[in-house]
Amino acid sequence: MKFKLIEKKPEAKGTKSFFWEPDKRFEFLPGQYLYYTLPKLEFPDARGATRHFTISASPTETPPYRLTTRIREESGFKRSLDALRIGSVLETEGPDGTFILDAGDKGPHIFIAGGIGITPFRSMIKFVLDKNLGYPMHLIYSNSHPEEIAFREEFDHYADLIPNFKLTSTVSKKDESKTPWVGLIGRIDANLIQKVASGYENPTFWVCGPPPMVDAMEKALGDLKIPGNRVRTEKFTGY
Template sequence: MKKHFSFSSSPTEKTHIEFTKKLSDSDFSTALKALKKGDWARIEAPYGKFTFEGEHKKLGLLAGGIGITPFKSICQYCTDMRLDTKVTLIYGNRAENDIVFRKELEVLQRQNKNLKVVFTLNEPSSEWIGAKGLITSEMIKNQIPDYKETTFYTCGPPKMVDIMEKLIEQLGVPREQLKREYFTGYT
């Protein structure tokens, strides 16, 4: 079986590589769950252009669900490298227990004065004190006031990525300031 993954570890983490997969009842998930310590897996060189190496001064990261995976890597990289890059991550989920890497992202936010993490839920409990609702153009404008000078990355379910692309376009942000990644595991 062959599957594409994004790194959730940062290039600064030299002792290991980390991938993140939401386990389901699919054949691939079943095979993955059956792996034991010491089993072999073949890993090929990275593909794609959904990367960040410090080339932008302002980043807007728009994530949905397990689409957080590459953004955890980017946030870790920016923090470890002490980059001056201003990063705002808006991370949408259905419910609080769906938030992947919550503790890690909260720690990174405390360590990095240039990192702002916004968790938003579209089915929050009555106790939830964070942002509520789907990611909208209003939310983007409120959380990223300098959005016109920001390079956006979006990753998540294909429908969500398409919506984020339209929102960014409606905000008047040039198309070349948007990078997107569809997570094929959703299809």
């Protein structure tokens, strides 16, 4: 498929969303991803011109299709993506991926996100809300600094207005930031997970983020004796 870039939107410090108009519509499930191939690498990247990214939009809001990612100086691909002009066209393949929320997954759901690992959960949460499914959902979302929290206003809005959606946000390096923060401080750990989970009966735990974070959460869930069939994980490797 061909995607045409129609909009760029800053989501948080270092994070942007890219909105694409497809040459043809397609169906996908919340949490799936696409492969993107840039027409040209403006900045060199030894890994080439193709990467895969989660569709951060819900199936209920597409098209356009949304790619949300952190732009890092060390990634030639990311810098080249960010340099694309509105109207640029690239090739995509997919959708693919098994880290998906189906309409039959009634929950409760506890989503545990580290950094840009929030993207599949943004798709899943919006899907449940737009479909009025009413499934109980609790998002535990960790970032290093407050200014790096993607979709912050959106999730705060949901938490204020929607009874079946709860939000627990935490930052691990508050002292390094000038942005005000009155929420939790520290990394997600077994104690925090247990506190959140105590409000739900047999929840499914979803974990997404950098590999070290996902590994730590798997250990924490194991320490809490959560059965493996109630844990779903996805690792976002460096791009």
